[in-house]
Amino acid sequence: MEAFSNRTGHEWRVSLIQTKMMPPCLPPGCVQRLALLNRLSERWERSVTVVTAPAGFGKTTLLAEWSAALSEQKYPVAWLSLDEEDDDPQQFGAYLVAAFSRASEDIGWQAQQLLNNDPLTPIRTVISVLLNGIAAFDRCVFLVLDDADRLTAKPVLAIALRLLRYAPENMHVLLGARGEPALMLGQLRTPEKLMRVNVDDLRFSIDEAQVFFDQTGTAPLDRTSVKLLNETTEGWVAGLQLASLALTQAGDAARVASNLAGSGSGIDRYLNDTVLKHLPSPMLRFLLYTSILERLTPGVCDAIMGGGAESGKKLDWLERHNVFIRPLDERQEWYRYHALLSDALRRRLLRQMPHEAPLLHRRACQWFASAHLWPEAVRHALAAGEVEQAANWAENCAIEMLERGEPYTLLGWIEKLPANVVHGRLRLRLTKAWAFALSLQLTRASTEINAVVDQFNQMYRHHGGVAEETALAEVNAIGALIAGASDDSERAFDLGRAAEASMASAAPWVKHYAHFGQILGLTYRGEFDQIVHIREVARVEAHYGQEPNRSDLLREAQYSQAALIYGELADARQVLEAAIRGAEKALGTSSSCTTVLAGLLSSVYYEYNELPEARKVIAGRMTIALQTAPQGGLARHLRCAVRLLWRDGEMGSALAVLEDGRQVAIARQWLRLKLACDAETVRLLLDDGHVTRARQIADELSTSVPMMCEGRVGSAAETWTSYCLVQARVLIAENLGDRAVIILVRLLDILAALGWRPSEALACLLLARAFEQSGASEKAITALGRALRIGGAIGMINSVVDEGPSVRELLRRFCQVSGKDSFAEIAYANRLLAVFDELDNSQSASGRSVQIVTSSPDILSARELEIVTCVARGLSNKEVGRALKLAPETVKWHMKNIFEKLNVSSRIEAVQSVLGFKVGEDRAAM
Secondary structure (H helix, E strand, O other), X not given: OHHHOOOOOOXXXXXXXXXXXXXXXXXXXXXXXHHHHHHHHHOOOOOEEEEEOOOOOOHHHHXXXXXXXXXXXXXXXXXXXXXXXXXXXXXXXXXXXXXXXXXXXXXXXXXXXXXXXXXXXXXXXXXXXXXXXXXXXOOOEEEEEEOHHHOOOHHHHHHHHHHHHOOOOOEEEEXXXXXXXXXXXXXXXXXXXXXXXXXXXXXXXXXXXXXXXXXXXXXXXXXXXXXXXXXXXXOXXXXXXXXXXHHHXXXXXXXXXXXXXXXXXXXXXXXXXXXXXXXXXXXXXXXXXXXXXXXXXXXXXXXXXXXXXXXXXXHHHHXXXXXXXXXXXXXXXXXEEOHHHHHHHHHHHXXXXXXXXXXXXXXXXXXXXXXXXXXXXXXXXXXXXXXXXXXXXXXXXXXXXXXXXXXXXXXXXXXXXXXXXXXXXXHHHHHHHHHHHHOOOXXXXXXXXXXXXXXXXXXXXXXXXXXXXXXXXXXXXXXXXHXXXXXXXXXXXXXXXXXXXXXXXXXXXXXXXXXXXXXXXXXXXXXXXXXXXXXHHHHHHOOOOOOOOHHHHHHHHHHHHHHHHHOOHHHHHHHHHHHHHHHHHHOOOOOHHHXXXXXXXXXXXXHOOOHHHHHHHHOOOHHHHHHHOOHHHXXXXXXXHHHHHHHOOOHHHHHHHHHHHHXXXXXXXXXXXXXXXXXXXXXXXXXXXXXXXXXXXXXXXXXXXHHXXXXXXXXXXXXXXXXXXXXXXXXXXXXXXXXXXXXXXXXXXXXXXXXXXXXXXXXXXXXXXXXXXXXXXXXXXXXXXXXXXXXXXXXXXXHHHXXXXXXXHHHHHHHHHOOHHHHHHHHHXXXXXXXXXXXXXHOOOOOOOOOEOOOOOOOOOHHHHHHHHHHXXXXXXXXXXXXXXXXXXXXXXXXXXXXXXXXXOOHHHHHXXXXXXXXXXXXXXX
């Protein structure tokens, strides 16, 4: 039985319901709708078909018949029967991937790998990987979503719409719904590829009704009787079935038609008069009791009915007598009642036996629990009023989800429980706080963990047992994660150290995030040797010779980021190349973890002037980086992407990428990332001669950054470094080098004390330029020599070359005036000059002009197209507002609408979607 087929050794794992991904078996005596099937067959070029009609008109049967026909022709058909619980983005995405994987392993394996191994990967990225798998398949692929009108949540609708709008040519989607789906089908890129089948199409013709009655085994009906019954039911299939059952008893078509026409009190009386009142008493009782189930199997029916129920025989009898029931699988182990029947039975049960319902739900929940089918177990436990039991099961499942790193699924699971039940359980609240923190919902995570701390102090202030120590370790580890993600490196360090000191029996992920907090804090304390020690201890404890898991890989990313800050480029490269091989093998190329590693590795390749390698490793990963990367890793990813675009002459695209990063920073209150984006924006603007725009950014930063960062320790030092570089660059561009000298000399003292060699070398380069501009040529050469000693030792190339012609001239003069004592620096300077020469020879492409060639001009308004054009030129929201005479809030509102209409999440995606070329395709970071 399916109930026991999903066991994998994880008792509390929440498994998908397999029968939801199977087309229901066609009922006996099913009338082939040849005209409709031919219509569907002839319109394959229609990428989306919507079948809409009330219950009982044969939507599901038509879709199942069509699926069977396609399967016979060896086409993969992914089927998904939707219900209210699928109105959750993570669950909906998981079912979609699983449905396609069932249809063909070749289609969904990469997306399934992401879901299984890296649940932090956004579901929209998983869907993109799934679409790529479909596009690569060599045959037409079909998806059937039955009861698509059950989807109403905005995040779920966004996923479904993305699936439809970006479906490859070989993918065809069929939607079944009782009413118009909430999907905005008019927003499809090709709305002409939409076909509709409605209630009038589904009504039985007289010929089809004749075939139906001929196949039901009732007494033969003449044409006149068939016509009478078909007109009375208006071709409603369920009505014809009711008539068939009534004829078995009455045998008079005219009388049956009269009774059906007179059933004005609704479907309950309709079914009662034609079906229920003619059933044997034990069978009616069986139907009433089992109506609480969404799906039935003999085991759970026996549990509900009590001993000796022989439920298997009853289900078989109901199917043979065509009593609105159909099997869900080929082995006929799972069934479901027709929605008309189940709804009527439930109403009757509550009306006639209201006190029986809790007992029935209690029996059902115990059976589903014994079968490890936890979603159904919890649903029935809550219906039975067994709230504590439901909470116990949900808590155990939540722990399993946390161990697997599934924060989105976990939050959806906890939401199913009453708030007061969650509030009273420390373990559930801890897992909820973990989930918020891991999914970067930092405000909610902070609120939850603060409330947990209050509850913990009230419950355990006088205790000191192992359980309390373990809980305290988790509280501190979650706090370290939140503090780190909020860029409070000092607090992250303190909480990480406290967590490690009290984690006697804590789970492995607790230690990982304790280390996360400590490494972040040490990075900004100038203690790289301690970071190396923590990593080595963790590697030994994790038996590093084994296949790395996600936690191991993220630790390597964190270590490498620290190594890059301290200038250990060769070490970082070695670690990252090994880690990304492991990540791509274990997690897939599109996972969040792989993306973080790729951004860091690409920055090493770029620094070493290995541009093809940098482009290759970063390609296609910008969107997921914006969604999932921590701010240090995201800053590296953005910088590399921007520099590659800039090298290719795509200044507007580079600025658009930086604006995407800036918006992420603002939304998450990541000041360090915002300053990194501002610093790179200023560098690009000055390189393009836009001194006034650069000065505006510098002045805006001056109103807040010094107050927040000057003289502070921790990660604020990196933010302050970016601020000082912005101010120095603008001053040099304004020919105020003497003022830039003051800023840079003070900054160098900080950087040297911390041991941040790449930043120190860059500051020395700017200092050399400032000295040269202010007439202090000897000091300029001295500052340049210091930069060359540092840069040569760590292997810097492109950070120097990207400083442009002024540094190039200084390098030439350095080689001319320096003596033998500077042999190593001269050799390094000559190497840099050779790279400058290579760059001259390779820079033949200039920035391309932007032409709007959208294939669907009706998707965006004229104003929205103007805004996208400005975005493609690299203008920020404020600059777009100034250019188009719009208020900043109006620009934000327009950008939100553009994102929704195009189903994108970033400016660079919007540009790609609207323009007639891929911005930076295969050459930059998209």
